[in-house]
Amino acid sequence: MAGTTLSTATATGAAFSSVGQNSAENATYANLKASSATLYKIAVDNTAGAGAVYEKLYDSATPTVGTDGPEVIIPALAAQKTVVTFAKAGGSGGVANFGTALSAACVQEKGTAGTTSPAASVVTTIAYT
């Protein structure tokens, strides 16, 4: 299944150069970057949701959601927004775990398995280079 495209913007004055935002994140992966990437911050807004969702990031341009092991899982509980910041000591960067690519998807299941899209709109914002 082809990935969806996130809107992107350049964050002036920040350490990161790109911000991907998806206003309807789901189980269809979105490829943010097709080459190596560093993750700085991620916000998962599930304030419209009645159940928990799990944002998953993959070191792949074409991950198989539900099968490939995600490098990152960020939960957002029902009616909540989760914000996670990766602050490398010395202020010089985030986490450069994505040697191949950076893709994202959001499902209702934790862990690797599961392909159930969120029942309500989930807005995800990811800062990366």
Add this chain to the structure above:
Amino acid sequence: MSITNSGTDNPFGVREHENTSISTTAINNISLGPTYLTSIDISSANADPTFLKLYNTTSAVTVGTTAPDMIIPIPASWVGTVHVEAYDSDGDKLKGLYFSNGLAYTATEDAGTAGTTAPGSAVYVLIRHED
């Protein structure tokens, strides 16, 4: 591996859990019940990426099988802090990310649920959470 837990009787309800060398041995229910995760200090001497896996459970975790609720990536030889914040639907900041059952963790060199490969070198964590 050396594990230190802050006392449970401090008046602020803020707790610290320190592990000088995390491994694939699951550390179960460090919070002794529900808790709010706020931050994790990390210092990795491992030459390979490590994945810190967090579980919302009071039960014993089966590493490689139990699905983690949260995975924090730790690059090779990385030192830093992971800040965890949560907000309600009104935009009000909560204490942290709520683990409604309990907080357990482990670490492997494998992404996702599967895998039991221990970190090749010591990875230190200091997990801060609140009652």
